[in-house]
Amino acid sequence: MPAESASLLRECYGGDPLEQHLSSMEGASSEEEEEEMGSPNGTRLSPETPAADDPAPYVGQGFPTHDAAYEFYSGFAKQCGFSIRRHRTEGKDGVGKGLTRRYFVCHRAGNSPAKPFCDGTRPQRNRRSSRCGCQAYMRIGRSAGAGAPEWRVTGFSNHHNHQLLGQDQVRFLPAYRVISGADKDRILMFAKSGISVQQMMRIMELEKCVEPGKLPFTEKDVRNLIQSFRKFDQEESIDLIKMCIKFKEKEPNFKYEFTKDANNCLESIAWSFASSVQSYEMFGDVVVFDTTLRMTALDMLLGIWVGLNNHGMPCFFGCALLREENLNSFAWALKVFLNFMNRKVPQTILTDENMYLKEAIAKGLPATKHALCIWLITARFPSWFDAVLGERYNDWKNEFYRLYNMESTIEFDLGWSDMVNCYGLHGNRHIASLFASKTHWALPYLRGQFSAGLLASPVASKSMNAFIQRFLSAQTHLGHFIDQVAVVVDYKDQTGEQQIMQQNLENITLKTSAPMEGHAAAVLTPYAFSKLQDELVVASQYASFHLEGNFFLVRHHTKTDGGCRVTWKQR
Numbered sequence: 044m045p046a047e048s049a050s051l052l053r054e055c056y057g058g059d060p061l062e063q064h065l066s067s068m069e070g071a072s073s074e075e076e077e078e079e080m081g082s083p084n085g086t087r088l089s090p091e092t093p094a095a096d097d098p099a100p101y102v103g104q105g106f107p108t109h110d111a112a113y114e115f116y117s118g119f120a121k122q123c124g125f126s127i128r129r130h131r132t133e134g135k136d137g138v139g140k141g142l143t144r145r146y147f148v149c150h151r152a153g154n155s156p157a158k159p160f161c162d163g164t165r166p167q168r169n170r171r172s173s174r175c176g177c178q179a180y181m182r183i184g185r186s187a188g189a190g191a192p193e194w195r196v197t198g199f200s201n202h203h204n205h206q207l208l209g210q211d212q213v214r215f216l217p218a219y220r221v222i223s224g225a226d227k228d229r230i231l232m233f234a235k236s237g238i239s240v241q242q243m244m245r246i247m248e249l250e251k252c253v254e255p256g257k258l259p260f261t262e263k264d265v266r267n268l269i270q271s272f273r274k275f276d277q278e279e280s281i282d283l284i285k286m287c288i289k290f291k292e293k294e295p296n297f298k299y300e301f302t303k304d305a306n307n308c309l310e311s312i313a314w315s316f317a318s319s320v321q322s323y324e325m326f327g328d329v330v331v332f333d334t335t336l337r338m339t340a341l342d343m344l345l346g347i348w349v350g351l352n353n354h355g356m357p358c359f360f361g362c363a364l365l366r367e368e369n370l371n372s373f374a375w376a377l378k379v380f381l382n383f384m385n386r387k388v389p390q391t392i393l394t395d396e397n398m399y400l401k402e403a404i405a406k407g408l409p410a411t412k413h414a415l416c417i418w419l420i421t422a423r424f425p426s427w428f429d430a431v432l433g434e435r436y437n438d439w440k441n442e443f444y445r446l447y448n449m450e451s452t453i454e455f456d457l458g459w460s461d462m463v464n465c466y467g468l469h470g471n472r473h474i475a476s477l478f479a480s481k482t483h484w485a486l487p488y489l490r491g492q493f494s495a496g497l498l499a500s501p502v503a504s505k506s507m508n509a510f511i512q513r514f515l516s517a518q519t520h521l522g523h524f525i526d527q528v529a530v531v532v533d534y535k536d537q538t539g540e541q542q543i544m545q546q547n548l549e550n551i552t553l554k555t556s557a558p559m560e561g562h563a564a565a566v567l568t569p570y571a572f573s574k575l576q577d578e579l580v581v582a583s584q585y586a587s588f589h590l591e592g593n594f595f596l597v598r599h600h601t602k603t604d605g606g607c608r609v610t611w612k613q614r
Contacts, residue, residue, distance in 0.1 A: 104196040112183045124207030126150040126218035149179040222260045234269050280309035298383045315361035315383045322358040323384045326350045329495040330389040351495045355570035373403035395419045412492045415484040427473045455487040
């Protein structure tokens with residue numbers, strides 16, 4: 044219908060034709076409506092006979108919520124060949140009574156409003172409207188009866204003035220094209236790896252075992268999604284910087300730095316709290332820089348610096364958001380972090396395997412030992428080896444951990460070769476890559492390096508990983524992200540204080556008669572003492588034998604050797 048005709052029709056009837064039709068259906072009084080709602084056998088208003096497995100809505104049908112009614116009507120509409128939208132809501136008996144009536148209408152209901160005059164200064168989309176004044180609808184009202192469903196159908200019409208779509212066409216309507224959260228993450232991952240949209244669609248069709256073209260979204264939807272994530276909201280970047288300024292005013296020792304690109308858009312930002320700087324001064328010998336998380340809503344890499352305190356609990360050092368994942372971005376982040384921490388350099392830094400990050404650490408922290416987080420490596424094992432090894436996967440994984448905990452590098456290399464031969468992994472690229480980087484993750488090559496137990500202790504590694512994963516829940520509005528990180532850190536600090544109190548209440552049991560153990564129990568934290576105590580117990584199981592010159596033979600004795608245990612008591 045032309046815009047002029049639609050406007051004239053509104054003037055003649057005093058409103059939209061759909062509104063006039065809906066108003067005409069509301070002639071019944073409230074008493075009649077309540078009687079209609081209470082009828083157990085409501086009369087169907089639609090002359091059409093729906094399929095037996097997809098019943099049409101009928102007057103008197105009840106729903107617990109208006110959302111449930113919408114979902115039911117939407118399912119019915121999809122089977123018939125159209126979609127619906129929420130039209131309007133009403134409150135009954137004046138203001139303050141709340142929502143009492145809702146309307147759901149066909150997606151082609153109403154008429155397109157006249158477009159405003161275009162003076163040529165702004166581009167205008169010349170897209171045709173699909174609205175044609177269809178008067179199909181469903182009306183629901185709030186039920187006042189005790190024990191009855193909260194909402195009941197009070198009006199329904201399935202008369203359309205347009206052709207309904209077949210099942211092979213109705214799925215293309217916008218209401219039925221949905222990309223789930225999991226599919227969004229997967230599409231963005233594909234986009235970052237350079238896969239084309241057509242390849243993405245084919246891969247996801249194979250994964251979901253659907254025929255080509257049968258996904259609940261189209262190539263256009265995927266392209267629009269990717270494009271939307273590439274857009275950066277300049278206002279949000281301003282909000283984030285304002286949040287930093289606000290923190291700085293409240294806490295003078297709060298530190299932050301940021302950079303902008305040539306278009307004056309936020310490129311990278313890093314920050315650290317005053318308590319984090321204090322924690323780093325005491326526990327900054329070993330730092331984990333986790334860069335495996337992303338702010339998917341902003342398409343920014345999230346880097347988190349964390350460590351382990353003397354109670355064996357994770358402590359937060361700093362955070363960074365990086366637009367690009369390249370050498371310059373990582374070099375900037377490391378430089379800023381050292382500035383935050385008064386140029387104190389860590390002994391060891393643990394990261395994920397990333398060639399840009401590796402090069403940035405080699406240049407920016409030449410005196411720091413770079414190691415790889417073993418828990419990030421093993422997290423990829425199922426996708427790397429599960430399909431390759433099949434039923435032998437668990438046996439292989441046990442063998443890997445046995446090799447990982449070897450004492451000597453020679454034993455590790457020999458055992459690795461045997462493992463590759465045993466499981467037929469000669470040509471596997473992941474095995475080749477792991478062996479090539481063994482000096483950065485294999486414990487036999489890192490035993491001489493201080494790691495605060497993060498390399499050797501599975502418990503410490505899992506605790507660190509769980510702490511880092513908490514930051515994922517803070518991914519909402521960018522301007523509030525720093526505040527949300529502060530909440531996560533504060534929650535962890537409070538939990539840590541409770542655990543420290545619990546540790547201090549527990550009685551300490553000495554396992555040896557060594558004077559060192561008694562002194563250590565008095566000066567160390569329970570966590571640190573338990574680590575030393577384990578070493579003291581194991582030390583008694585070793586014996587050294589002088590061979591010749593400066594060479595000694597060290598043997599480890601256990602109960603299975605048939606030996607005897609000797610303890611020494613001071614008189």
